[in-house]
Amino acid sequence: MTQFVGLLMAGGTGTRFWPDSRRARPKQLLPIGTELPLLEAASKRLQPLIPPERQLVVTSAAIAPAVRALLPALPPEHVVGEPAGRDTAPCIGLAALLAARIDPDAVAVALPSDHVIAPEDAFREHLEVAAEALAEHPESLLVFGIEPDRAATGYGYLRRGEAVGSFRGKSVYALDAFVEKPDLPRAEDMLAEGGHSWNAGMFAFRPAALLAAYAEHLPELVDDLQRLAAAWRGPDFEALMDEVFPTLPKVSIDYGIMEKVQGTLMLPLPLSWDDVGTWGSLARLLQPDSDGNYIRGDAQLLGVSGCIVSATDGVVAIKGVDDLIVVHTPDATLVCRRDDDQGVKQIVEALAARGMLRYL
Amino acid sequence: MTQFVGLLMAGGTGTRFWPDSRRARPKQLLPIGTELPLLEAASKRLQPLIPPERQLVVTSAAIAPAVRALLPALPPEHVVGEPAGRDTAPCIGLAALLAARIDPDAVAVALPSDHVIAPEDAFREHLEVAAEALAEHPESLLVFGIEPDRAATGYGYLRRGEAVGSFRGKSVYALDAFVEKPDLPRAEDMLAEGGHSWNAGMFAFRPAALLAAYAEHLPELVDDLQRLAAAWRGPDFEALMDEVFPTLPKVSIDYGIMEKVQGTLMLPLPLSWDDVGTWGSLARLLQPDSDGNYIRGDAQLLGVSGCIVSATDGVVAIKGVDDLIVVHTPDATLVCRRDDDQGVKQIVEALAARGMLRYL
Numbered sequence: 049m050t051q052f053v054g055l056l057m058a059g060g061t062g063t064r065f066w067p068d069s070r071r072a073r074p075k076q077l078l079p080i081g082t083e084l085p086l087l088e089a090a091s092k093r094l095q096p097l098i099p100p101e102r103q104l105v106v107t108s109a110a111i112a113p114a115v116r117a118l119l120p121a122l123p124p125e126h127v128v129g130e131p132a133g134r135d136t137a138p139c140i141g142l143a144a145l146l147a148a149r150i151d152p153d154a155v156a157v158a159l160p161s162d163h164v165i166a167p168e169d170a171f172r173e174h175l176e177v178a179a180e181a182l183a184e185h186p187e188s189l190l191v192f193g194i195e196p197d198r199a200a201t202g203y204g205y206l207r208r209g210e211a212v213g214s215f216r217g218k219s220v221y222a223l224d225a226f227v228e229k230p231d232l233p234r235a236e237d238m239l240a241e242g243g244h245s246w247n248a249g250m251f252a253f254r255p256a257a258l259l260a261a262y263a264e265h266l267p268e269l270v271d272d273l274q275r276l277a278a279a280w281r282g283p284d285f286e287a288l289m290d291e292v293f294p295t296l297p298k299v300s301i302d303y304g305i306m307e308k309v310q311g312t313l314m315l316p317l318p319l320s321w322d323d324v325g326t327w328g329s330l331a332r333l334l335q336p337d338s339d340g341n342y343i344r345g346d347a348q349l350l351g352v353s354g355c356i357v358s359a360t361d362g363v364v365a366i367k368g369v370d371d372l373i374v375v376h377t378p379d380a381t382l383v384c385r386r387d388d389d390q391g392v393k394q395i396v397e398a399l400a401a402r403g404m405l406r407y408l
Numbered sequence: 409m410t411q412f413v414g415l416l417m418a419g420g421t422g423t424r425f426w427p428d429s430r431r432a433r434p435k436q437l438l439p440i441g442t443e444l445p446l447l448e449a450a451s452k453r454l455q456p457l458i459p460p461e462r463q464l465v466v467t468s469a470a471i472a473p474a475v476r477a478l479l480p481a482l483p484p485e486h487v488v489g490e491p492a493g494r495d496t497a498p499c500i501g502l503a504a505l506l507a508a509r510i511d512p513d514a515v516a517v518a519l520p521s522d523h524v525i526a527p528e529d530a531f532r533e534h535l536e537v538a539a540e541a542l543a544e545h546p547e548s549l550l551v552f553g554i555e556p557d558r559a560a561t562g563y564g565y566l567r568r569g570e571a572v573g574s575f576r577g578k579s580v581y582a583l584d585a586f587v588e589k590p591d592l593p594r595a596e597d598m599l600a601e602g603g604h605s606w607n608a609g610m611f612a613f614r615p616a617a618l619l620a621a622y623a624e625h626l627p628e629l630v631d632d633l634q635r636l637a638a639a640w641r642g643p644d645f646e647a648l649m650d651e652v653f654p655t656l657p658k659v660s661i662d663y664g665i666m667e668k669v670q671g672t673l674m675l676p677l678p679l680s681w682d683d684v685g686t687w688g689s690l691a692r693l694l695q696p697d698s699d700g701n702y703i704r705g706d707a708q709l710l711g712v713s714g715c716i717v718s719a720t721d722g723v724v725a726i727k728g729v730d731d732l733i734v735v736h737t738p739d740a741t742l743v744c745r746r747d748d749d750q751g752v753k754q755i756v757e758a759l760a761a762r763g764m765l766r767y768l
Binding site: 066067346348350359361362363364365366367368369372374376377378379380381382383384385388391392394395398399402404407 | 426427706708710719721722723724725726727728729732734736737738739740741742743744745748751752754755758759762764767
């Protein structure tokens with residue numbers, strides 16, 4: 049049986065779920081369209097295959113204590129806090145080195161912690177498929193692709209090449225190209241054409257293979273990441289993180305590594321998936337009422353249709369309006385048009401600009 | 409100098425200011441368009457003329473403790489709790505008897521406790537005018553009229569007759585008739601015609617004169633009210649209120665007394681007045697921002713116009729909508745159209761019907 053190490057990336061700030069998400073309580077710590085907080089659900093989703101002592105979470109240092117409290121089954125040192133966000137390449141590079149310390153022969157899976165995926169057993173089955181493909185191609189990296197159900201313009205795409213083999217009855221492909229976030233006509237073309245998946249930032253690799261790629265394409269990171277990994281679980285690790293991590297170059301793994309590496313594999317995930325990106329995504333995660341409203345928490349609606357409503361520790365009462373997003377929390381209420389859920393970011397920026405940090 | 413007794417009627421439940429107003433915290437206990445809670449402002453407004461020991465508040469028994477806490481300068485027995493609402497005739501009749509116990513020769517002024525009136529010195533000057541008129545007409549009742557500034561259909565009107573005299577340079581009239589709440593054309597006619605004032609439920613009288621009117625027009629109330637008044641400030645008063653008050657007929661002073669009595673005087677109040685009837689009334693009490701929004705508390709608006717916004721212990725953030733009412737409290741948020749502020753009542757009824765009493 050394959051020995052995995054699970055690497056959960058939990059660095060997001062989740063501005064777009066304000067007012068539920070705050071600086072001290074970003075989206076991955078919240079239950080949004082789910083029973084459990086998203087990060088807890090992500091950890092539990094792996095557990096039949098990857099026990100907590102083989103899971104590792106990389107998050108911001110500010111919320112590392114909250115993450116340890118949420119995931120008490122993980123050893124405390126398995127929650128690594130970044131003192132500053134440096135995008136995904138330093139984060140996943142460090143995580144890969146720590147995975148090698150846990151088990152140098154493991155297959156590492158690096159996964160965002162704030163997505164919704166179902167069914168969970170099919171997801172785990174695909175991790176096993178990835179591991180079998182990597183057993184045959186140990187030098188390769190593998191990227192999982194989400195099968196598109198609409199012409200989304202908010203994601204990068206993965207174009208598949210030839211099938212390189214079949215594992216557990218599932219085809220694994222050579223990755224032909226990364227496609228940047230498209231405009232709508234291009235997205236519609238790709239959907240019609242087939243052979244394109246969304247890039248959800250989900251990877252599998254042997255740590256040695258990823259580190260070889262860093263040595264080739266991001267050599268300026270390697271010494272620092274190795275110093276940090278050597279100090280892990282020791283008394284000086286946090287101080288060294290504070291000293292070194294903020295000095296690392298800010299670069300994404302897609303740009304710094306994945307787009308440059310040859311021989312990458314691609315495994316489509318024919319599953320239900322959502323990145324729970326904005327309040328509007330609740331319309332994909334919840335069942336509507338008879339007037340097409342999507343409701344989370346207590347609500348009283350009279351003559352209301354097409355609204356997305358969230359009430360935390362309270363009730364939202366609405367009369368005679370359509371197609372709004374209304375979110376209640378004890379110290380803040382948000383109202384915007386449903387087609388403008390990206391606008392939450394501007395509200396947060398405006399509050400910050402006025403120094404109203406107590407609401408952020 | 410005239411010795412007044414001030415009778416503040418504070419029995420309202422204020423459903424229309426939900427979610428700020430609750431069963432345990434009706435409108436008169438809240439600051440709405442004012443610095444102070446409305447009842448506290450009403451009491452303070454009288455104080456240069458009527459000291460706290462000559463003020464009396466009639467309210468519901470449920471909130472009497474909260475009223476005593478709000479008005480600590482009043483003797484505790486001067487806050488009388490009704491165990492059940494019986495409309496205004498039992499309430500004002502009892503208050504008049506208690507006024508007579510405080511000072512049988514006083515001029516009593518019976519005033520709602522949840523209106524905004526300015527300027528305050530001009531208001532008190534008109535109370536003095538009323539007292540002088542009643543000194544010449546001791547058997548009469550006097551009703552104050554609000555000078556209409558629009559063709560309102562939500563109030564009853566007072567039609568004035570001949571002037572009966574001038575006091576401190578202000579004319580006092582014979583009351584010609586009460587006019588029931590009109591339809592819009594009739595309201596427009598009255599506004600154009602002149603000679604009509606709004607009936608705001610504000611009266612002045614010598615207690616003996618009002619009690620004579622009760623003896624004639626509501627004799628079935630007199631014995632019970634006198635029993636209650638005799639027990640006031642004694643150990644059995646509350647128990648007797650619990651026993652007797654709920655059995656009294658439910659009748660308004662307008663219908664039961666004022667419309668039947670002859671010789672009533674009418675004194676116009678050429679003042680700024682508002683009954684703060686609904687959330688929409690904040691547009692008359694607050695200054696608008698440059699986009700025509702009326703804001704109470706912390707708010708962050710982006711591309712928003714014509715909204716009425718209230719935030720208690722929190723912030724309301726709105727983007728890209730117009731002409732809404734948005735109210736935040738820690739455990740409830742209200743959203744409705746600005747032209748539908750009466751609809752709050754239906755929301756409260758719907759919550760009650762579902763048994764969600766924790767929000768009421």
